[in-house]
Amino acid sequence: MRNESRDEEWTEFERKAIAALSRERAPNPQVEEALVAALREKGLVRRSSLRPLLLAAAAATLVFAGGWWLGTRSVREVPQQAKWMLLLHDAGKNGAPSPDEMLQRIQEYKEWAHAAVGHGLIDGDKLAADGVLLSSTPTGIQSRALPADGDILGGYFLLGDVDEAAALKLAQSCPQIHHGGVLELRRIDL
Numbered sequence: 001m002r003n004e005s006r007d008e009e010w011t012e013f014e015r016k017a018i019a020a021l022s023r024e025r026a027p028n029p030q031v032e033e034a035l036v037a038a039l040r041e042k043g044l045v046r047r048s049s050l051r052p053l054l055l056a057a058a059a060a061t062l063v064f065a066g067g068w069w070l071g072t073r074s075v076r077e078v079p080q081q082a083k084w085m086l087l088l089h090d091a092g093k094n095g096a097p098s099p100d101e102m103l104q105r106i107q108e109y110k111e112w113a114h115a116a117v118g119h120g121l122i123d124g125d126k127l128a129a130d131g132v133l134l135s136s137t138p139t140g141i142q143s144r145a146l147p148a149d150g151d152i153l154g155g156y157f158l159l160g161d162v163d164e165a166a167a168l169k170l171a172q173s174c175p176q177i178h179h180g181g182v183l184e185l186r187r188i189d190l
Contacts, residue, residue, distance in 0.1 A: 083166040084126075084159040087184040088176045090152045097179075108175045113157070119170050124157035154181070 010018070039045040097105060113124060131146040146152070157174070159167050164187070171177075171185045 020128050081161045081163060083122075083161065083188040084120075084169075084188070085186045085188055086157040086159060086167075086174065087153060087186065088155040088157070088174070089182040089184060090154045105175065105179065112173065116157075116170055116173075120159045120162035120166060121170070122158045122160040124155065126152055126155040129154075134158050151182070 017114055036045060081164075113121060127151065129146075129148075132143050133146055134141055134143050136142075159170060162170070167185055167187075171183050177183050
């Protein structure tokens with residue numbers, strides 16, 4: 001803001017001289033240092049120090065890094081609500097069902113799955129009987145067909161955001177267990 005009373009004290013020559021001054025020139029370093037020193041003596045200017053700011057930033061970084069490190073090292077508790085995988089094994093004890101029995105079982109599983117959606121069921125599918133087992137050997141990766149007999153993984157269901165008691169209750173109601181199969185309930189470790 002301009003001080004009008006000072007402008008009135010200046011002569012026309014002084015006003016033109018001030019207006020003609022270049023605004024782009026840097027101040028003389030000695031003059032600037034002398035001015036800052038005089039202002040400091042009067043307590044009008046304090047020496048700016050980044051040291052407290054840098055120390056605070058370093059302390060905050062150390063606290064954050066320490067918290068992150070401790071968080072990755074602490075034992076994770078099993079969450080109250082978790083996702084679960086229900087694996088359906090067919091032990092092959094009862095032999096293959098007849099085509100009519102198979103259609104009846106498919107309908108039974110569909111009805112069960114439809115009712116289970118409201119109790120945490122997210123997804124599920126029947127798995128094909130054929131597949132490939134892969135394993136690492138000293139000479140490379142070995143692949144072989146799944147064995148046709150014994151324990152066969154026949155399907156899965158994915159349960160979401162339920163506690164262990166609810167997951168167990170849902171698993172116990174699955175038709176697989178009533179037809180001589182074996183169920184494997186596993187919490188998904190996130």
